[in-house]
Structure formats: C-alpha cells, structure tokens
Amino acid sequence: MLGLLLLQVLASCLWLGHSEVGTSFDNCLQFFCEGITPNDALHPQNPAWICQYYNNSYRYATLYDREKRIPVYSAYIYQPGSDKIPHTWFFVEPQLITENNLKEMEREWVLTDQDKFTIDQIKDSQAVLDDYRKMAGLDRGQLCPSVHQYNTESKTATFALTNAVPLDSSLYTGQWNTYVSDTMREKSAGCTTTYVITGAVPGDIQVGGGRVNSPSNIWSAACCLVGSHPWKAWGAITENYKNKVEILTLGELEDRLSMLYRGRMVTLFKNFCPRQ
Numbered sequence: 353m354l355g356l357l358l359l360q361v362l363a364s365c366l367w368l369g370h371s372e373v374g375t376s377f378d379n380c381l382q383f384f385c386e387g388i389t390p391n392d393a394l395h396p397q398n399p400a401w402i403c404q405y406y407n408n409s410y411r412y413a414t415l416y417d418r419e420k421r422i423p424v425y426s427a428y429i430y431q432p433g434s435d436k437i438p439h440t441w442f443f444v445e446p447q448l449i450t451e452n453n454l455k456e457m458e459r460e461w462v463l464t465d466q467d468k469f470t471i472d473q474i475k476d477s478q479a480v481l482d483d484y485r486k487m488a489g490l491d492r493g494q495l496c497p498s499v500h501q502y503n504t505e506s507k508t509a510t511f512a513l514t515n516a517v518p519l520d521s522s523l524y525t526g527q528w529n530t531y532v533s534d535t536m537r538e539k540s541a542g543c544t545t546t547y548v549i550t551g552a553v554p555g556d557i558q559v560g561g562g563r564v565n566s567p568s569n570i571w572s573a574a575c576c577l578v579g580s581h582p583w584k585a586w587g588a589i590t591e592n593y594k595n596k597v598e599i600l601t602l603g604e605l606e607d608r609l610s611m612l613y614r615g616r617m618v619t620l621f622k623n624f625c626p627r628q
Contacts, residue, residue, distance in 0.1 A: 493519025603627030
C-alpha cells in the first residue's frame with residue numbers, strides 16, 4: 353500500500369510539472385515587464401493562466417475566463433517581423449478541457465479524431481470555431497496580434513481562440529487596426545524592448561449562440577524600455593461597437609479600467625513604468 357501511495361504522489365508531481373494551464377504564469381513571466389503580472393483586480397471568477405505554447409516554445413501569456421469563454425488579457429513582447437502570416441484560425445487549448453498531458457495548443461479536429469475528445473468536452477470551457485461562425489458583424493480579434501510577432505511560428509501561435517474576442521468588424525478593420533499596425537510602430541520607435549498587455553472588459557451581450565461574451569471595451573497598455581530602464585508608457589482603449597480609439601497615459605488607462613471594473617483598483621505594470 354505504501355508503495356502504491358508513493359507512486360500516486362509521484363504521478364501527481366509529474367502531472368503538475370507538465371501542465372501549462374494553472375494558477376500562475378510561473379513558466380512564462382518573461383512576457384511581463386520585470387516579471388510582474390497585473391494585479392488581481394482583473395481576475396474573473398473562473399480564471400485559467402495559460403502559458404501559450406507552440407512548437408516547443410512559449411509564445412505569449414493569456415489570462416482566460418472559462419465561463420465567458422474569452423481572454424481577460426494577453427501579455428507579450430512587441431517584436432514585429434515580416435514573416436508570412438497564416439490566414440486560417442487553428443487552435444484551441446486542450447488543457448482547458450479535462451485532465452490530460454497535452455502541452456501545446458491544438459486543432460479541434462486533432463483533439464476529436466486523434467485524442468478522442470468530444471466536441472462538447474472542448475466547448476465546455478472555451479470558444480470553438482463554430483461559435484464564431486454564428487456571429488454577424490463580428491471578427492475574431494486577437495489580443496496578441498500576429499503582426500506584433502517576429503516569425504512565422506510566433507505569428508501562427510496567435511491564431512488560438514484563447515487569444516480571441518468577438519470584435520466589431522468595423523472597429524477590427526478600422527481604428528483598432530490603425531492602432532495595432534501604425535500607432536504601435538510609431539510610439540515604440542527607439543525602444544529596446546516594449547512590453548504589451550492587451551485586454552477585454554466583459555460586456556452584457558452573449559454571442560455565438562449565447563456561449564461567448566462580447567466585450568464592452570478593448571484596451572492595450574505598453575511599457576517601453578531603453579536598455580533595462582523604463583523610458584515611457586502609454587495606453588489605448590476603445591468601446592467595442594464604436595470605431596474610435598483613445599490614446600491615454602498608462603495612469604489614465606488604469607484609472608479608466610478601475611472604473612470599468614467597478615472600483616477595483618487596476619495596476620498593470622506595478623510601479624516600474626511611468627504613469628504620466
């Protein structure tokens with residue numbers, strides 16, 4: 353009996369060491385400035401901390417809301433590159449499904465055909481492609497955009513539904529696209545490293561057959577370092593169904609988010625990055 357118990361304990365330890373979805377970002381703190389994550393004011397009731405892993409490397413980090421089936425935020429380092437961007441949505445997160453030892457994001461058909469999960473098991477705690485097919489006037493908006501990643505593999509990893517929110521189509525192709533593609537490039541000029549956290553404030557509308565939350569606001573915060581020293585920081589926010597983006601200081605963005613989260617004081621980069 354003692355030997356069996358020891359084997360069970362050992363198996364549990366091995367399982368915990370293998371998981372990339374858990375209760376912290378310990379395996380991917382490199383995507384956060386100074387290794388410090390936002391405070392818990394943004395945490396949903398049923399969160400998942402995902403170290404987004406693809407082709408043997410961590411690509412970015414996502415705090416995910418299992419109940420609303422959208423990411424709360426994705427954190428990454430801004431490294432735009434000219435490699436080819438894939439044009440097909442690929443991945444769901446197997447470790448949100450049930451206990452298993454699958455480490456990487458995967459395609460739905462692989463999980464159903466090869467790993468023998470049912471589509472209902474996949475759908476239980478995350479969005480699937482069929483949810484987005486039911487949405488009119490909305491696109492899959494990436495919180496970690498593919499254009500902010502430097503090579504094909506890192507760009508491919510952004511095409512995960514755990515990194516997507518239902519984003520108004522006119523905003524997606526309009527002012528938010530301008531911010532992501534042009535404003536970020538202009539504001540990060542001269543930065544050695546730019547840390548980014550982009551998030552979604554849950555809204556009152558459920559889409560995709562009532563399964564997926566449509567955020568009320570989309571926001572992004574950036575902290576620019578020259579060498580190892582913080583130089584400047586900024587923020588951006590937009591209402592999901594209005595094609596207008598406001599550029600703010602980091603402090604103004606945190607204040608705005610604190611209001612949207614009903615008085616819970618939001619801190620995104622702790623005290624390392626300038627607020628003004």
